Amino acid sequence: MIKKLVLYVGDPANASTLKKWSYVALALVVASDFLVSRAHAEYFWDKLPGWGALYGFVSCVVIILVSKFLGHQGGIMHGEDYYND
Amino acid sequence: MIDWFHPSLLFIFGALTVPFLRGKLQQACLMLIPILAVGTVFSMSPGTYWTYNFLGVQLTFGAVDKLSIVFGWVFTIASFIGMVYALHVKDSGQHAAAMLYVGGSLGVTFAGDFFTLFIFWELMAFSSAYLVFARREKAALEAGYRYILVHIFGGVCLLGGIILHYMRTKSITVGPLEHDGSLAFYLVLIGVMVNAAVPPLHAWLTDAYPEGTVTGSVFMSAFTTKTAVYLLVRVFPGTELLVYMGTIMALYGVVYAVLENDCRRLLAYHIISQVGYMVAGVGIGTDLSLNGSVSHAFAHILYKGLLFMGAGAVIEMTGRRKLTELGGLYKTMPITLVLYMIGGFAISAFPLFSGFVSKSMVVAGASHDHRPLVALLLTMASAGTFLHTGLKLPYYMFFGKDSGLEAKEPPKNMLIAMGMAAFLCIGIGVLPGPLYHLLPYPVHFDPYTGDHVTSALGILLFTGLGFFMLLKKLDPEPTISVDTDWVYRKGSRLFMWFVNKPLSAYESYLAEIYNTWITRFTLFFSDLLARIFDVRGIDGIVNGVADFFIGLAGSLRLTATGLVRSYAVTMLAGSVLIVGYYLFAYLVGL
Numbered sequence A: 001m002i003k004k005l006v007l008y009v010g011d012p013a014n015a016s017t018l019k020k021w022s023y024v025a026l027a028l029v030v031a032s033d034f035l036v037s038r039a040h041a042e043y044f045w046d047k048l049p050g051w052g053a054l055y056g057f058v059s060c061v062v063i064i065l066v067s068k069f070l071g072h073q074g075g076i077m078h079g080e081d082y083y084n085d
Numbered sequence B: 001m002i003d004w005f006h007p008s009l010l011f012i013f014g015a016l017t018v019p020f021l022r023g024k025l026q027q028a029c030l031m032l033i034p035i036l037a038v039g040t041v042f043s044m045s046p047g048t049y050w051t052y053n054f055l056g057v058q059l060t061f062g063a064v065d066k067l068s069i070v071f072g073w074v075f076t077i078a079s080f081i082g083m084v085y086a087l088h089v090k091d092s093g094q095h096a097a098a099m100l101y102v103g104g105s106l107g108v109t110f111a112g113d114f115f116t117l118f119i120f121w122e123l124m125a126f127s128s129a130y131l132v133f134a135r136r137e138k139a140a141l142e143a144g145y146r147y148i149l150v151h152i153f154g155g156v157c158l159l160g161g162i163i164l165h166y167m168r169t170k171s172i173t174v175g176p177l178e179h180d181g182s183l184a185f186y187l188v189l190i191g192v193m194v195n196a197a198v199p200p201l202h203a204w205l206t207d208a209y210p211e212g213t214v215t216g217s218v219f220m221s222a223f224t225t226k227t228a229v230y231l232l233v234r235v236f237p238g239t240e241l242l243v244y245m246g247t248i249m250a251l252y253g254v255v256y257a258v259l260e261n262d263c264r265r266l267l268a269y270h271i272i273s274q275v276g277y278m279v280a281g282v283g284i285g286t287d288l289s290l291n292g293s294v295s296h297a298f299a300h301i302l303y304k305g306l307l308f309m310g311a312g313a314v315i316e317m318t319g320r321r322k323l324t325e326l327g328g329l330y331k332t333m334p335i336t337l338v339l340y341m342i343g344g345f346a347i348s349a350f351p352l353f354s355g356f357v358s359k360s361m362v363v364a365g366a367s368h369d370h371r372p373l374v375a376l377l378l379t380m381a382s383a384g385t386f387l388h389t390g391l392k393l394p395y396y397m398f399f400g401k402d403s404g405l406e407a408k409e410p411p412k413n414m415l416i417a418m419g420m421a422a423f424l425c426i427g428i429g430v431l432p433g434p435l436y437h438l439l440p441y442p443v444h445f446d447p448y449t450g451d452h453v454t455s456a457l458g459i460l461l462f463t464g465l466g467f468f469m470l471l472k473k474l475d476p477e478p479t480i481s482v483d484t485d486w487v488y489r490k491g492s493r494l495f496m497w498f499v500n501k502p503l504s505a506y507e508s509y510l511a512e513i514y515n516t517w518i519t520r521f522t523l524f525f526s527d528l529l530a531r532i533f534d535v536r537g538i539d540g541i542v543n544g545v546a547d548f549f550i551g552l553a554g555s556l557r558l559t560a561t562g563l564v565r566s567y568a569v570t571m572l573a574g575s576v577l578i579v580g581y582y583l584f585a586y587l588v589g590l
Helices: A002-010 A012-033 A051-073 B007-020 B023-042 B066-085 B092-110 B114-133 B138-169 B183-195 B203-211 B214-235 B240-259 B263-284 B287-318 B334-347 B354-368 B372-398 B412-430 B433-438 B450-469 B491-559 B564-589
Strands: A077-079 B047-054 B057-064 B479-481
Touching: A002 A012, A002 B334, A012 A051, A012 B450, A051 B240, A051 B372, A051 B450, B007 B023, B007 B066, B007 B092, B023 B066, B023 B092, B057 B066, B057 B092, B057 B114, B066 B092, B066 B214, B066 B287, B066 B412, B066 B433, B092 B114, B092 B214, B114 B138, B114 B214, B138 B183, B138 B203, B183 B214, B203 B214, B203 B263, B214 B263, B214 B287, B240 B263, B240 B372, B240 B479, B263 B287, B263 B354, B263 B372, B287 B334, B287 B354, B287 B372, B287 B412, B287 B433, B334 B354, B334 B372, B334 B412, B354 B372, B354 B412, B354 B433, B354 B450, B372 B450
Parallel strands: none
Antiparallel strands: A077 B479, B047 B057
16 A cells, blocks of 8 residues: 555656645645634744745745855865865 | 662673674574663662762762653663664674663763763763774774764863862762853863764764664664753753754754755754754753753654664665665655655654654744744754755655666565654654653643644645755755864864974974084084093093002002012011011000
8 A cells, every 4th residue: 555655656647646736735734824723822923824834935945045055155065075085 | 679770781781792692592682682671761760779989989870860761761762673673784793882882871861970971971982983883994984983083072071071070069960060151061061062963063973974884873863962962951951052052053954954965964964953953942941942852852863763764774775875876766665765754754843743742842942932033943944854854865765866776675674673663753743642741841732733733734835845846956966065074084184284394394494403503502512522621621530540550550560579589578677667666656655
């Protein structure tokens, strides 16, 4: 059963179906965020519905761009034999 | 009835026994010892056991309270899982080293005084180094030496701090140190921060863990940093510095993980990131955040072990470790993939997985302590965690472009060990009650509130959206990343260059000056001494004495003529002289 599921997910032929379901999941998560109670919210952003989704997306983009910038322009990344010369 | 038994003794006994056993018997011993150790932790109750007076100092091997018991639980459970994962390994040395390593960290956990703690601390460092050496490749040997040198540095700092602390307070009890800014405080802190892999003292971890053996690195991922977290909770709660260091750590690991190509090094950077949450929790120092640190350490040991086991299984079966050389393994290793993903969901803090119930405690601890920035940055780091451990690594390892590797599922014992860890990752996530019950402070925290679940899902799923949108940017690159180990890898070459070039040039310049001035002056002066003092003075005296005795001997020789006549005259003259003397004395006495 597990094997079948993995093979289904990995098969490029099913990519578009999976993509569709993923969008549905994203929409559902944002929608449900509007329905929950926010009685315990500590800060104002915690009171905003959809905050998690926005912050997650922004975090992801910022992390990738900043890291790659530091890696390429900041001199962190080097060839694999950097230490073996 | 024994009221307490030290679990380390079991492991040390195991380390001594295992090398002499073979086959099934050895495997049985490998599993039995962790099971017995779990049993000893299960039967423990708080108290102080096994104290000895050594040279006027009270040594305590069994300081048992809720904090040490919860770490005792997870260390013994992790050792069982790790041993099952390593059952197929034929290298007895590795098994013995792993046993000593676990024994060391349990010894630290239950040590009631700093001296005992230090001994077990060093035992951990040396036994774990063997798990790196045991891969027996040049890169592993070099990384192992660097690993041991850094840990010796950390150990010396710790010992120095302990001694200074003892001299001042006459106490070696392991407990919170006073925040007095003394050298002792900072030396102990540095010693512990080395083991907790707090930047910039962290590079040993990402240097050595990916170079260890497949099974050895599973142990390493569990014990060293978490033992240090235990000690931080015990000794440094509420140290403000740790809040900042922890938050930086959490993001530092994430940034490097983006750039990393070696699968286990990527996971190692996420150890640093995850330990950052624990360090920050210790720094905040409230009951909630300390509970968060401890529970996160508990959950982390299990899911990180699972992730290392998954990546290790791929390395074991394919012989490759770089993401650029892997891909498309989902067809041949689906079970490994699913078990790995459970670890990935747990570390990413998906609801119903263990990370969700522990990580959120630390973040809530930061929020409740009015540290919004810390809470936001830690949340950002958790998006990064899912991005790499849950998306990037499995995508490029199991999906992505097909590398055409012929692989199959790993041996059964490896899958079973991964299965046990996966079971616990889900079990803790679904039913956090038993874990919360073990925590050192009473828990008034419910992770499963509606807004918490939806916002966590929002963060994670939209991180996924970002990942697939920027997929092209994330393609792994065949590079290595320069980290603070540069200081002793390249920096040491700079030092050697400095020694060889400027320093030795300076040295020969000094030698020139010495030759020109000092030597010449000395020679001139000694020449002067030789000509005047030596010839006139010393020689004069020596020769004079000799000349005198030669002269004396010459005149004496004249008396030895060899003629009986001369001797007779001499004797006669002598007799006359003696008789004359007495006669004169007699006459004077009259």
